[in-house]
Amino acid sequence: MKSIALGFFGIVGALLLGFLPFAQLEQWEADADLRLCWGTEPKSLDPAVITGTLEFKYVRSLFEGLVSYDPKNPLLPAPGIAYKWEVSKDKLTYTFYLRENARWSNGDPLTAYDFEYAWRRILDQKVDCRYANGIFYIYIRNGEAYYLSKQAERLLKSLITTSPPDSKKQEYLNAIAKGATQAHLPQLQQLLETENNPHFQNQYKRILKNAQQRPPIHFEDVGIRVLSPHKIQVTLQNQTPYILDIFAFPTWFPVPQKVVEKYGDDWIHPQNIVVNGPFVIKKWKPHYMIILEKNPYYHSPEKVKLQKVACFILDKPITALNYYDTGYLDYLTQSAIPADLIENLKTRPDFTIFPTFSCTYLRFNVTKPPFNNVWVRKAIAMSIDKREIVDVLRGGETPAPTLVPPFEGYSKYQPKGLPYDPETARKYLKKVYPDIQKFPKVEFLMVSSSVKTKQIFTVIRNQLKKNLGITIEPKAHEWQVYLDALSRIQYELAYGGWIGDYMDPNTFIDMFITNGGNNRTGWGNPRYDAWVKKAASLTNREERFAILGRAEKMLLEEECVVVPLYYRTDSFLHKPWVKGIVPNLGERYLLQFLWVDSKRKSLP
Known part of the structure; x- marks a missing residue:
């Protein structure tokens, strides 16, 4: 270990930051094209599970959906795994044509069935997807009805096999009432016959009556159709002017069925994860660093300029700024910049700040x-x-x-x-x-x-x-x-x-x-x-x-x-040799659009 003093704003910076000891980088860390810090450790890398901006940065580097973003204006949609799409005259049906050279990072072909599996995984509630209703099933024809039906199925099973407290039972019944169909009548009747509380008996009767009027709904009724291994069609519930933005969101990304079914929730662990985006995880040292490398199976490798990226995991922004100012980091996003120093940073040419949505x-x-x-x-x-x-x-x-x-x-x-x-x-x-x-x-x-x-x-x-x-x-x-x-x-x-x-x-x-x-x-x-x-x-x-x-x-x-x-505003610090960062209201930064020019300085 060796200690180094800070050069941030001279003596004032040294007083503010103190002296932070850290080891010299090993070869596997030092030879990265780009060294950055997005903040702390990601909570998950499952596209269906994540909700935080930190996790979005990693997942958008590792996975890609049908639609991506334009590198010159990230607020505009651009082809992703789908190289083109067609829209029906009524603007309700979108047909996507997938790249035939799209593959998973293990070399397996990536097909429309991978998207169907990922989407059905959410609809069938086999994964805890916080975005299921806000940005997913409400847009798909019959998606909400199918999701609520599967929810009723899951909760009815829970009521039959467990005895939740009355408050939780009421919560379950409220949800069941929204999705119960004729397919759920046997379970509802069973629960009614064993229920002793008159209040809940009346609720079961009311739910039974309404369920009798609703025919069962199946996945085949949902507006998702695989037309061929490289063609998938999505029919919307309603016209949605911003739907391409929705299709580009991580919740809509594909996941590898074989890997998910083999490892369960552990499929996202570094030794198991298989991805389809521009980068793969080469190494993950918890609470220290994630190394990303260019994915050799990515469909457009010529568009990815970075061969290796070192993502430092730092809980304290002041530490990240220290690493940056001493030359160990090239790029910091806002979560890795001390908020109380932004006023001083505004005068620096390597600091950028801008409004966001x-x-x-x-x-x-x-x-x-x-x-x-x-x-x-x-x-x-x-x-x-x-x-x-x-x-x-x-x-x-x-x-x-x-x-x-x-x-x-x-x-x-x-x-x-x-x-x-x-x-x-x-x-x-x-x-x-x-x-x-x-x-x-x-x-x-x-x-x-x-x-x-x-x-x-x-x-x-x-x-x-x-x-x-x-x-x-x-x-x-x-x-x-x-x-x-x-x-x-x-x-x-x-x-x-x-x-x-x-x-x-x-x-x-x-x-x-x-x-x-x-x-x-x-x-x-x-x-x-x-x-x-x-x-x-x-x-x-x-x-x-x-x-x-x-x-x-x-x-x-x-x-x-x-x-x-x-x-709020967004901000970042970047060395002059880091290129391709485009400030935008949506805070969308895709790692595959960045590159480092030949003027990069060597490590201190």
């Missing part, structure tokens, strides 16, 4: 006190001065009155959002807690390694204490534990953020449909769900935006499920 917000757990009361939620929202948060962060952020960032044509339909009004907030809180001393202490869930979330917490804690007289305490976890707590809704108040999965307001609004995989608040409202579903069926842009605006008004002003804080 994203929003940072607070989310409430609405399932238990004190935030199961809307007046309490509104009191919190109206006690937060978002301008102060932005002033502290100093990263180019702008205060967010609404969840959906500025979007052409939509702003006139958006609500205004709840204002900063401490006096009214105190009145709202007194409706529920006349004696403020009885208000419980609240925990604020956040990411332990993020300086930015700590800054946000400090501002909000001080404002709530000053304006409402209430106390919140930090509950900081590392990234994966934080995500797990959100998914289980094991929190009270939490930091959250969302980057648009596609360029349309719907990507923010449909997050909060009842039981949505990315909802994570426990909230749901049938009218809200109906509006989102209705908007998806409309082809008139103005009508669709009007309905989405009405839904956003309910979410923010009437129910106050989340509190928008600010519209």
Whole structure:
């Protein structure tokens, strides 16, 4: 091990960063064309499972869908595994033609059946896909009906073989009611005959009656057709102007059936994983580094300029910046850049910052006190001065009155959002807690390694204490534990953020449909769900935006499920020899589009 001093902003930088010891790179690390840091360790590499931006970066380097992105403008679709596609006159049917030279990284042919298997794996609920409803089955003809039917099948089996508590049983029955068909009548009758609780007996009877009117639905009824090994057809439920953006999303990527069925959940482990994208995993040292190498079986190898990429796994951005400034890293994305130093970094020629289609917000757990009361939620929202948060962060952020960032044509339909009004907030809180001393202490869930979330917490804690007289305490976890707590809704108040999965307001609004995989608040409202579903069926842009605006008004002003804080920026640091990075609103950076020129400096 050898220690080296830092050269960041001279003596001031040394005082800020200190001295961080690390070993000289071994040959297998040092000979990488590009050395970068995207942040911490990825939680998963399964395209159907991932939800975080970190995981998207890895998965988009390892896998590829039918549609990809244009290297010059990543907001535009471009051919991926499909070299072309045809659209029917009614804009409901898309026929994709797959490249005949497409292969998996083990040399096996990649065919349309691999896409069908990956999609059916989600529809049959053989994998925990958080994006199943938000970005997948709702777009496929009969996809929702089939998914809900399979869900009813799974939950009925659980009720027959286990004895969940009444609250969980009620949750199951609500879901079963949405998807039960004639195929489920025997199981429903069996449960009715063994049920002793009159309340649940009545529910079973009602579900049975409705199920008798619904014919069974099979996979053959779903709008997915393999026409040949290299041709697949998808029929949509409704016309969707941004559907090519959806097809390019990782949830739609193929997975290797033989490998998944052989290893189960362990198929994504480095020694087992088989991929179809521009890179493969050569080596993975947990909590240290992932080495990616060019995939020799990729369909267009001439387009991939990098032969080897070293992805450093670093929990602390300050460490990543140290590695970068001492010449051990070439490229840092925002998650690997210290948020509290962005103001100083803005003057550097190797630093780039730009607006994005994203929003940072607070989310409430609405399932238990004190935030199961809307007046309490509104009191919190109206006690937060978002301008102060932005002033502290100093990263180019702008205060967010609404969840959906500025979007052409939509702003006139958006609500205004709840204002900063401490006096009214105190009145709202007194409706529920006349004696403020009885208000419980609240925990604020956040990411332990993020300086930015700590800054946000400090501002909000001080404002709530000053304006409402209430106390919140930090509950900081590392990234994966934080995500797990959100998914289980094991929190009270939490930091959250969302980057648009596609360029349309719907990507923010449909997050909060009842039981949505990315909802994570426990909230749901049938009218809200109906509006989102209705908007998806409309082809008139103005009508669709009007309905989405009405839904956003309910979410923010009437129910106050989340509190928008600010519209975030994205940033990166890169050495002058790193080429091909294109700043874009969607934060889409594909590794195969990058290259390193001959002017690269050697390691220190």
